[in-house]
Amino acid sequence: MQKELDFYLQHRKKLIAMHYVNFVIGWDMQTDAAENSILANSEQAAVISEMSYNLTTDPEYERSVGVLFKHRDELDEVLRHEIEVVYKDIQDTKKIPLDEYMAYSELTSQAYPIYVRAKNENNFELFRPYLEKIVEFCRKQTVWLQTSKVKGYDVLLDMYEPHYNQKKYDQFFKVLRKKLVPFVKRKTKKPVKVPKWATQTFEKEKQREFCEYIRDVMCFDKSRGIMKESEHPFTSGFGTDDVRITTHYYEDHLEYAIFSAIHEGGHATYEQQCDKSLNGTFSGGGASLGLHESQSRFYENIIGRSRAFWEVHYPKLQEIFAPKLNKVSLDQFVKYINRAEASFVRTEADELTYPLHIMLRYEIEQKVIAGELEVKDLPKYWNEKFTEYFGITPPTDTLGVLQDVHWAYGNFGYFPTYALGSAIAAQLYHHMNKDFDVEESLKEGTTKKINEWLRERVHKYGASKYPDEILRLATGEDFNPNYYVDYLIKKYSKK
């Protein structure tokens, strides 16, 4: 067995190096590489994915993992969990034919720049053939990877959030639909009037300065990561020592960069605070997308949109943009950043209407994967469904079905984790407040105390346990969406 373990650890190094390769190439494609360069190099993406595939399905590796899996009770806890995950991963990868795997990798690498162009040009037809092929693959994937317990869309859901399926999500969304939807409808009946101060021009350089300040407030370790601009804000991490976040500055939209910086800063804090001993293993990084999103949404909304946070940091914002915000009171500012209204774009949606955007996508994906809705009908269906939920109709596909990058990457099954994350955030907040007064702690000027609580309860585990297990350890209970609904209704009833 020691021999198998040695082989495993040796072979893992190669797989981890391939993770690093994919991390850097992904970062490059999303931030630097020119459109035609990506298209021209999509063949490389295919060859690289072939190498990864071959490393993952290497017979000697599979044998060693098989032996370790059989003797997993003799392994330490972290390695035992890893072997369980890896064992399943190998079985799953083997079920996907290599030629399909490579072609799909080439396809998604080509689809990204096409998607960006289609979105910019409001041209769904440009993206349609790519999306059709992606959907075709995802549908096949559900067949290849199905088991006696997990079938159809559940196969994809489980990939992004282990142990979650349509049954659980349906229950979750049922609670939201019952308690939250009527409340949201009441609260967003009147359109919000944008105050004049918010329509000023906020210089990019000054926005960047404030975002860098925010990064320090959140204790982001700059020696182990960077902040950069990209079209769509995101976080990308390789271990605890290379954590990268991006934002996007709109000069006519001050809050966009600020809240995306806090959001991505939340993801980054999770990555930077994993236990260092997990670096170089498959147990580093976040435990799941849902748990990851719980961290970003926790910092962005629960902390970042709180009055307590801005009591401390609003003067800095005023100072940087002086005199533009001199006459805007703290209350006016806090009220503005917490307004609720029906809007087209998920990433710019307010905290209250956000989960409706996710429900929309969840229901659409269910139909698409089940073969009940075809790609060509997506724009029309999106707009109809959107109108039903929000009472407004997207004027363009750019503001409708083309707004999110996820499907261009083939990430069907991903969206629901966003709503799950928001709900987990509220659950964590409830329990954090039992240990210390969270809003009071912000007076120290940083989120240090909050970071520490989350590190001990959530972050340090990395992906060494399943997300539902970590939630139980952190809060002493299973996932409970009522904290979320209660939090939202309480917060938005005040106003």
Add this chain to the structure above:
Amino acid sequence: MQKELDFYLQHRKKLIAMHYVNFVIGWDMQTDAAENSILANSEQAAVISEMSYNLTTDPEYERSVGVLFKHRDELDEVLRHEIEVVYKDIQDTKKIPLDEYMAYSELTSQAYPIYVRAKNENNFELFRPYLEKIVEFCRKQTVWLQTSKVKGYDVLLDMYEPHYNQKKYDQFFKVLRKKLVPFVKRKTKKPVKVPKWATQTFEKEKQREFCEYIRDVMCFDKSRGIMKESEHPFTSGFGTDDVRITTHYYEDHLEYAIFSAIHEGGHATYEQQCDKSLNGTFSGGGASLGLHESQSRFYENIIGRSRAFWEVHYPKLQEIFAPKLNKVSLDQFVKYINRAEASFVRTEADELTYPLHIMLRYEIEQKVIAGELEVKDLPKYWNEKFTEYFGITPPTDTLGVLQDVHWAYGNFGYFPTYALGSAIAAQLYHHMNKDFDVEESLKEGTTKKINEWLRERVHKYGASKYPDEILRLATGEDFNPNYYVDYLIKKYSKK
């Protein structure tokens, strides 16, 4: 043989993909990655280099290359050249022990950020232990790779410029030393007084705007590459469809960014103008460092510092920086950008004194590789030698031995190609002028005609021939340094 060829072409795809991986990772390290991230990920660099090593020394691959090498006369010209180069490369790689190869890759990946810090902090001691190990490896390399014909420093020189050795470089530098050095001494006797207008603040944003304009003048295809900032300007390319250049803006030093943009633009033009059929082969990209540098220096100095160039583009510069350059005449500007004086930093040296900087490094490297000079004695030796050549002594190591990044990458043998490139540029210029009036062509507003001449004579071949062969095809003669000396003396005698 067809079977071997098929295998070769299939295996080459993997090696090319690894080139792509190294291209992207190298770009990332030099532009984005944080210092501690690079250090933390140096283990990945080692594993990736192991993969490359294993792919290069794969027995089946070696066998197929061996068969193709034996039957190379049956191959088309491009593939024949490639097989010759690859055959030698495999033999060379095999001579380096894998553990040394991996350790060295890890070492140089760690050395880069340390070097940057050492340079910024003027702390040679910080960098010394890394450089010592690098030198140790390079010395060993000369032993591993030596043949009956190529020994010592020649082994390294040949790696960067095939068919060049100390004998040839010594001859070249002898011409420079005899004809140019006394001329330079005369011309740089009086210190140059920097005019007041040149000491103004030139806003970064406006410099960027002008550099983007220059990129268009040079017909850089933006859909197949990008321009970005980095500490040290450089060009990096993967095939014709992903060509990236960087520059660095100093607000108190207008010309730095402009001429580095033109310089890197020259490299980029070479890469973008290779024959597209060479993409995905080992015959893409430039034929050698010397030939590459001949292109960058051609555009930077012969074109970019000519009066004819600025007759067309100076008004744009004045417009962008208005009113700062309104009272500076074209003649004043051209005179300023062609001033010659002794200075500390190679990358900022004028066209006339530049080759002396290279001679200095060449002589130092000869001694270091021969074991006649140790790393610990480098700063002192550098300063003594520098004083002898230039009559001024570097006040810091930052402005002395630490100024160049090359040794941090282990690039001993690289520097001489810079001087060679300058000389080749003059030789090409001489012959180009026989075909058309080069300065006259600039009146069209772009370098299109020049680009086309160079594409047909030099660029299109990529690395499908040896550089000396391409030079012969382009000019009808062997390398001749007299064009360079004549060009410089003629240009600098005018003033």
